[in-house]
Amino acid sequence: xxxxxxxxxxxxxxxxxxxxxxVSAPDLPETLAIIVRRVxxxxxxxxxxxxxxxxxxxxxxxxATEGLNKALEGRFSLGLGEGLIGYVAKREEPLNLDNAEAHxxxxxxxxxxxxxxxxxxxxxxxxxxxxxxVLVVQxxxxxxxxxxxxxxLVTMSAQLAGVIAxxxxxxxxxxxxxxxxxRATEFPGVPGSPGIAVGRVVVVSPPSDLRSVPHRPCxxxxxxxxxxxxxxQAVREEVLAIREELSGRVRPEELTLFDAYVMLLDDxxxxxxxxxCIRGGVWAQGALSQVVLRHVRTFEMMEDAYIRERATxxxxxxxxxxAQLQAGSRGRLEYxxxxxxxxxxIPASILAEVPEARLAGIVSVSGSGNSHAAILARxxxxxxxxxxxxxxxxxxxxxxxxxxGHDGRVLVDPAPELRQQYLEAxxxxxxxxxxxxxxxxxxxxxxxGHAVKLLVNTGLNSExxxxxxxxxxxxxxxxxxxxFLMRERFPTEEEQRLIYREQLEAFAPRPVTMRTLDVxxxxxxxxxxxxxxxxxxxxxxxxxxLDHPEIFLAQVRAMLKASAGLDNLRIMLPMIxxxxxxxxxxxxLSRARAxxxxxxxxxxxxxxxxxxxxxAAVYQAGDLARRVDFLSVGSNDLTQYLLAVDRNNARVAAxxxxxxxxxxxxxxxxxxxxxxxGRPVSICGELAGDPGAALLLVAMGYDMLSMSATNLAxxxxxxxxxxxxxxxxxxxxxxxxxxxxRIRGAVEDCxxxxxxxxxxxx
Ligand code: PEP
Ligand code: MG
Numbered sequence: 001x002x003x004x005x006x007x008x009x010x011x012x013x014x015x016x017x018x019x020x021x022x023v024s025a026p027d028l029p030e031t032l033a034i035i036v037r038r039v040x041x042x043x044x045x046x047x048x049x050x051x052x053x054x055x056x057x058x059x060x061x062x063x064a065t066e067g068l069n070k071a072l073e074g075r076f077s078l079g080l081g082e083g084l085i086g087y088v089a090k091r092e093e094p095l096n097l098d099n100a101e102a103h104x105x106x107x108x109x110x111x112x113x114x115x116x117x118x119x120x121x122x123x124x125x126x127x128x129x130x131x132x133x134v135l136v137v138q139x140x141x142x143x144x145x146x147x148x149x150x151x152x153l154v155t156m157s158a159q160l161a162g163v164i165a166x167x168x169x170x171x172x173x174x175x176x177x178x179x180x181x182x183r184a185t186e187f188p189g190v191p192g193s194p195g196i197a198v199g200r201v202v203v204v205s206p207p208s209d210l211r212s213v214p215h216r217p218c219x220x221x222x223x224x225x226x227x228x229x230x231x232x233q234a235v236r237e238e239v240l241a242i243r244e245e246l247s248g249r250v251r252p253e254e255l256t257l258f259d260a261y262v263m264l265l266d267d268x269x270x271x272x273x274x275x276x277c278i279r280g281g282v283w284a285q286g287a288l289s290q291v292v293l294r295h296v297r298t299f300e301m302m303e304d305a306y307i308r309e310r311a312t313x314x315x316x317x318x319x320x321x322x323a324q325l326q327a328g329s330r331g332r333l334e335y336x337x338x339x340x341x342x343x344x345x346i347p348a349s350i351l352a353e354v355p356e357a358r359l360a361g362i363v364s365v366s367g368s369g370n371s372h373a374a375i376l377a378r379x380x381x382x383x384x385x386x387x388x389x390x391x392x393x394x395x396x397x398x399x400x401x402x403x404x405g406h407d408g409r410v411l412v413d414p415a416p417e418l419r420q421q422y423l424e425a426x427x428x429x430x431x432x433x434x435x436x437x438x439x440x441x442x443x444x445x446x447x448x449g450h451a452v453k454l455l456v457n458t459g460l461n462s463e464x465x466x467x468x469x470x471x472x473x474x475x476x477x478x479x480x481x482x483x484f485l486m487r488e489r490f491p492t493e494e495e496q497r498l499i500y501r502e503q504l505e506a507f508a509p510r511p512v513t514m515r516t517l518d519v520x521x522x523x524x525x526x527x528x529x530x531x532x533x534x535x536x537x538x539x540x541x542x543x544x545x546l547d548h549p550e551i552f553l554a555q556v557r558a559m560l561k562a563s564a565g566l567d568n569l570r571i572m573l574p575m576i577x578x579x580x581x582x583x584x585x586x587x588x589l590s591r592a593r594a595x596x597x598x599x600x601x602x603x604x605x606x607x608x609x610x611x612x613x614x615x616a617a618v619y620q621a622g623d624l625a626r627r628v629d630f631l632s633v634g635s636n637d638l639t640q641y642l643l644a645v646d647r648n649n650a651r652v653a654a655x656x657x658x659x660x661x662x663x664x665x666x667x668x669x670x671x672x673x674x675x676x677x678g679r680p681v682s683i684c685g686e687l688a689g690d691p692g693a694a695l696l697l698v699a700m701g702y703d704m705l706s707m708s709a710t711n712l713a714x715x716x717x718x719x720x721x722x723x724x725x726x727x728x729x730x731x732x733x734x735x736x737x738x739x740x741x742r743i744r745g746a747v748e749d750c751x752x753x754x755x756x757x758x759x760x761x762x
Contacts, residue, residue: 011152014042017301019159024297031167032064035160039137040066043149047117047138051078051085052164053131060085060134062109067138069113076109083107088122089131094154095122098144118142123153127161132168135160169390187391189363190653191408192374192384196426197361198419200336201412203397204343204350207326208319210289212344214397218283225275228284231324236265238320257313264317270295285325292318335359340401342393346373348485349526351380351460361403363410365391370636370647370656370686371522376482378686379460381710385410387650406759432757436713440471444716448723452698454716455513455706457684458503459483471716474510476632476706477572477684478503480555481518481525489527490551496558508566513632513684513706514559515611516552516585517545518574522648536646541575541613546584556592560603567604572632577616579623586627611684613637618666621673625681631674632706635685639663657740658687664696664735664743671701682706691718691756692747698724699731721754 018038025031032050040048047067051060059077081090087105088095100106100120108114117138125133135157137145145153169187203214218224243258264270270291277287292314299311338360341350346364362377362384369386377384383405391410402411402422411418444452455476483491483499491499504512520530520540532538545552556571563569573585589608596603610617610624613634617624625631635658640647642663645656657663667683674681682704687693689711697705698719707715730750734743748758 011148015152015155015159018042018156019163020297021301022160022163025167028164028167029064031164035135035164036064036066039135039153039156043137043152045137045139047114047136049136049138050125050133051089051136052133052168053089060089062112063133067117069111072109072112076112078107081105083109084120084122085134085136088124088134092124092126092131094124094150095120096145096150097121098142100138114138116140119145121145121150121153123150123157125157125161125164127165132161132164166390185412185414187388187410187412189385189388189391189408189410190369190650191405192362192364192367192369192371192386193377193380193382193405195381195383195405195429196422197338197340197383197403197405198414198422198426199338199340199360199401199403201342201363201396201399201401202335202339203393204341204346205394206344206347208323209344210293210315210318210322212394213285213289213322214393215286215395216283216397217281218278221279221281224278224284224287227325227328228271228274228278228288228321231284231321231328232265232271234324235317235320236262239265260310260313261317264314285322285329288318288321288325340403342391342396342401344393347526348373348376348482351376352486356380361385361401361405363388363391363393363401363403365389365393366650367522367648368646368650368653368656369408370640373522375636375686375708376460378689378708378710379457387653389650433713436717439717439720440713442471442716442720444471444719446698446719446722446724446727448725450698450724452694452719453704454712455511455682455684455704456709456712457706458709470709470712472510472709472712473704474568475503475507475512476682476688476704478512478514479518480514480516481523484517484519484525485523487527490525490554493554493558493561496555497562500559500562504562504566504568508568511568511570511607513570513572513609515572515574516542517555520544536640536648542573542581542585543575546581546588549588552585552588553592556589557596560593560596560606561601563606564601564603569606570609570630571606572609572611574611574634575613575637576610576624577614579620579627582610582624582627612670614641615666618669621670622677625674625677625679628679630679631670631681633667633670633681633683633685633702635663635667635683635687638666638685639687642666658685658690658693659740659743659747661735661738661740661743667697668700668735675701680704689715691715692744692751694719695722695727695750696731696734696747699727718751718754718756721756726750726754 021038022031022034025034036048036050049065049068050063052063054061059079061074061077062072064073078086080086084095084100084103084105097103097120099118117140119139119142122134122136124131125135135153137153205212205214239258239261243255247255273291274287277291278284296311296315299307299314302308335354335358337358339354339358340361340363342363344365346362359382362382364373364386365388367373367386371386374384374386383403385403385405385408388410396412399412402414402419444454453473455474456472457477458475459479459482500514518541519525520538521536524530530539559569559571576582593603607629609630609632610628611632611634612618612621621631636647639656639658643655643660645652647656671681680703683697683702684706688697688705689707691714694705694715730747734746737743751758
């Protein structure tokens with residue numbers, strides 16, 4: 001049947017409306033109830049039901065219905081391939097029948113009331129390749145559902161799959177009727193930094209974000225009511241002041257917005273509701289966010305466009321009041337012993353705020369294993385799980401949590417036996433780390449006498465202390481953007497000079513490789529936001545600093561001045577994708593040095609290098625190397641760009657393989673090209689800190705490996721157990737393999753043969 005004119009728009013509207021309503025449902029049963037009710041209405045069918053997979057029994061449970069016998073909800077189930085439902089789940093395809101009973105797979109369920117419904121359309125609900133359940137509509141009239149109806153249900157199911165998975169996970173935490181598809185209190189994510197931590201959740205919420213206000217009880221409701229009223233008064237004054245300032249400059253009708261704001265503030269219903277909620281035992285910020293978000297959701301679901309618009313005003317007002325409340329409570333956050341920071345995102349600045357001895361773990365809802373938050377966590381040796389997308393983080397403030405940074409999962413409120421098991425695993429890990437530490441001061445020499453230079457990646461101050469004397473031969477990557485991220489404005493040239501001097505002095509006479517500012521991608525400076533559709537393919541690294549020579553010049557001048565008399569500075573340029581960028585950067589560098597000499601400084605010429613992070617730089621490695629003193633491979637970015645896998649996106653984390661054959665070939669090619677023109681080459685991505693990869697990199701000919709300080713001992717202990725010939729043999733073997741899985745398997749076998757423990761993959 002041809003679609004009616006205008007049908008796509010109304011279909012899209014219905015889809016959006018249903019998804020919006022479902023997203024705000026408090027738990028899984030309500031989510032499913034809304035789905036069956038709304039889908040039946042929109043499709044004008046007589047029945048809509050949903051079946052959800054129970055992994056424990058491996059059966060599809062009849063969970064919600066409109067039109068069949070509700071008394072059977074949760075009471076019967078079908079196995080894979082059993083009945084029409086099991087058949088849809090097995091084939092992972094829609095099934096559209098005009099006479100269901102006539103199908104050989106049809107199975108009658110006693111008491112369901114199904115016997116009168118002839119036509120049947122079932123579609124699988126699939127999330128991340130897993131069949132979560134089946135969505136079904138049925139009609140008395142014996143007819144096939146038409147193409148549009150089928151397409152609508154398929155689209156609906158695809159959109160709802162993620163929401164159902166999320167609601168199931170969240171519901172299991174809240175102790176609501178159990179979602180059969182999840183184990184209670186366990187939330188999967190992506191490994192961020194290895195190790196296990198058992199600690200207390202401290203929720204990190206970005207300022208003025210209503211959605212991430214943690215749920216907390218309040219000790220003294222009257223104090224909280226007072227705080228709330230003060231915040232409302234401050235916002236009222238703020239709004240009136242803006243109105244005053246604009247009056248005379250804009251048309252009177254535009255000022256009505258501010259009148260509407262003041263009316264909303266004066267609205268006793270809203271304030272009254274918040275106060276009532278506070279008196280019910282919720283702290284002011286939580287009460288405000290609950291009330292405002294509830295009204296926003298109601299407004300957003302209205303048909304009337306004008307009312308829908310008011311949701312934006314209400315949200316804006318809510319944010320302003322929240323900002324006032326947060327400003328009043330700043331500095332009151334206390335970090336318990338064994339703090340586990342949990343948030344939508346974990347900004348670098350917060351890591352500096354928590355006393356080091358108290359920071360036990362990190363959990364981030366967004367991001368992935370090679371996000372910069374995870375790299376920082378690894379540098380600090382803090383167990384971390386990233387991309388825990390289903391975690392209802394605002395609701396678990398103060399809860400006990402297990403962070404399993406190896407397998408990438410967290411457990412909220414673990415049962416005592418489970419908690420004990422993790423504590424024991426933590427102790428065993430500590431003993432293992434102590435054993436690895438024992439070789440830290442020994443030279444990194446392989447059994448045949450081949451010496452390998454190991455360096456560290458730095459950026460954090462605490463890390464500096466940690467790495468001193470830890471057996472590194474210098475710094476292979478100092479991420480200068482980290483001190484930039486910790487501030488509220490660009491640091492001045494003199495402030496930078498002092499920071500850089502501290503680094504250079506700490507390691508002198510060993511070399512310190514400072515990378516020029518590498519912002520953009522997932523590293524946004526709070527005071528220099530870059531908003532882009534595709535930040536990793538956008539304005540980042542050298543592209544930003546070449547467009548802002550004043551920032552670049554101030555930075556390299558600070559580096560050069562800091563190196564006076566120490567002469568251990570090396571400068572490295574990030575994200576170079578063509579030779580012109582390199583030539584421009586080199587010209588700016590020479591200019592900075594010449595100016596300093598004119599100003600009377602005596603500064604040795606530092607070695608300058610290029611980071612090989614994009615595929616273009618691999619193909620042009622020779623041209624780039626010829627112009628500079630060294631190359632250094634940034635394997636984190638190189639892997640993301642070669643495999644077209646966003647390093648910050650948990651959804652594609654399983655595709656991010658630094659052991660991918662294409663990555664290994666690129667790595668080998670860079671060494672060949674650099675050595676052909678007589679330049680040394682190092683690697684400073686996370687791969688260098690992987691003991692198995694270190695063997696491959698040494699065999700490829702990498703002159704230096706630079707890694708997180710926490711990996712140094714393990715890599716050193718590994719290299720000291722093998723001869724270079726063993727590494728060469730392993731490399732020859734894996735270079736013929738065509739999948740990263742086989743390569744990893746071969747590397748792990750080799751490590752085991754050398755007596756190095758390898759964790760089984762979870
Ligand atoms: C890299 O990309 O490998 C690298 C070392 O730089 P960063 O991780 O800071 O992007
Ligand atoms: Mg990089």
